[in-house]
Amino acid sequence: MNCSVFKTMMPDYETESLPGTTRLKWEEHLKSCAGCRLEWEEWMKTARLLDLHEEIEPEADFMPRLYVKLAMEDRKPRPESGVLPWFLAFPKAGMAIAGLLLVLGITWFAWSGLLQHNTPVPAVTQAAVSAPAAISEKHVADLKNFAGAGNNLLPEKIPAYNAEETPLEKVFAYDEFGNIGIDLVGEKDIAQLILDENRR
Amino acid sequence: MDDDALTIDRFKNGERRAFDDLVIKYRKSVLNLIYRFTGRQDEAEDMAQEVFIRLYRSLKDFRGESSFFTYLYRVTLNLCFQERKKRAKAESRMSPEEDLEKIPSAATPHGEAETREARETVIKAVRGLPPDQRAVVILFRYHGLPYREICDILKIGMGTLKSRLHRAHASLKEKLRPYMEDMEIPTGTEVDADEL
Known part of the structure; x- marks a missing residue:
């Protein structure tokens, strides 16, 4: 056994956890090596001095004080599951994830904005801004007639036109090809149809 | 199943007294682990109580993957590490004289x-x-x-x-x-x- 292995095994020897043969080899080295004898002596002296760090006893009121705190704990409304307990337990990790989500969100918004900027805006929307004045109540009547003639547009999907509730430009619009569109604003089931102006 | 596992089962089945049994059994070990880690007797008592409150909150989710004893000591040392971080700055500013006053x-x-x-x-x-x-x-x-x-x-x-x-x-x-x-x-x- 060399000095390095001897030193590594000092705590094992101290706790009497060395197997028989190893223990004998360790003790033989102790007898033959003055340097390791000194090491061992200082190891044990250190251990002895550490014993001065005495145990303490819990205060007499340890349990009553704990009962009070536990009773308060029982009264606290606490979510049994979800992300909040986890967030409270690991606030730094929670903040990091929240930050990451924020950055991803901002990136997504910026990216989608860029896409919208580069993608041609649907013609109907463009037309809605540019040509609302070309729409009249007559178009509503025409559209109802068109629906009533057995075409795909269901008559009940066409609301009664009320200029105050639904501005005209929100109901009809022309696209860049001269097609008329309808957006049934205010309906739960919003249908958007593009009608061929020529067919009208 | 060891004694602690049986006691935890009792607690999970709604027997509050089972938790008291765990506290009584381990309070001294927990207290001294904290005391020797922090070197401060006055704070050790409060921190030991905090350990048992944390345990009270989490014991229903304890699945016995490690022994209860290991789990409890881990909770205790985690609290010690957290407290040490919190107080590291204050300790670095403390003079040696003030430091000694804290030793009982x-x-x-x-x-x-x-x-x-x-x-x-x-x-x-x-x-x-x-x-x-x-x-x-x-x-x-x-x-x-x-x-x-x-x-x-x-x-x-x-x-x-x-x-x-x-x-x-x-x-x-x-x-x-x-x-x-x-x-x-x-x-x-x-x-x-x-x-x-």
Whole structure:
């Protein structure tokens, strides 16, 4: 056994956890090596001095004080599951994830904005801004007639036109090809149809 | 199933008394683990209570993947590490005189001022160790835990454990050297002096 292995095994020897043969080899080295004898002596002296760090006893009121705190704990409304307990337990990790989500969100918004900027805006929307004045109540009547003639547009999907509730430009619009569109604003089931102006 | 597992089952089945049994069984170990880690008796009591409150909150989710004892010591040391981080700045600003005031008076007999001084030095020396080494020394030296159990509690390998233990002992040895001169060769597990 060399000095390095001897030193590594000092705590094992101290706790009497060395197997028989190893223990004998360790003790033989102790007898033959003055340097390791000194090491061992200082190891044990250190251990002895550490014993001065005495145990303490819990205060007499340890349990009553704990009962009070536990009773308060029982009264606290606490979510049994979800992300909040986890967030409270690991606030730094929670903040990091929240930050990451924020950055991803901002990136997504910026990216989608860029896409919208580069993608041609649907013609109907463009037309809605540019040509609302070309729409009249007559178009509503025409559209109802068109629906009533057995075409795909269901008559009940066409609301009664009320200029105050639904501005005209929100109901009809022309696209860049001269097609008329309808957006049934205010309906739960919003249908958007593009009608061929020529067919009208 | 060991005693603790049965007690935890009782608690999970709604028997509040089972939790009290766990506290009564482990409060002294938890208290002393904290006391030796922080070196502060007054704070150790409050921190030990905090450990049991955390335990009360989490015990219903305890699945027994490790022994309860390992789990409890892990919760305790986690709290110690958290508190140490919180107070690191305050401690660095504290003067040595203030530091000593925090060490409780020793219950030593009259005329043992030297022992008291040595004791205070020991407490400061342990507290002065890096936290990872401190935890290993405390669990090995004061709680007498076997290597395997310490590895489980601290989630470290055997090599890391032994390395930390030796570095901690080397550091403590240097700090405590002034008190070693008058000490006799320790008796007990060492080889009989006649054989040397």
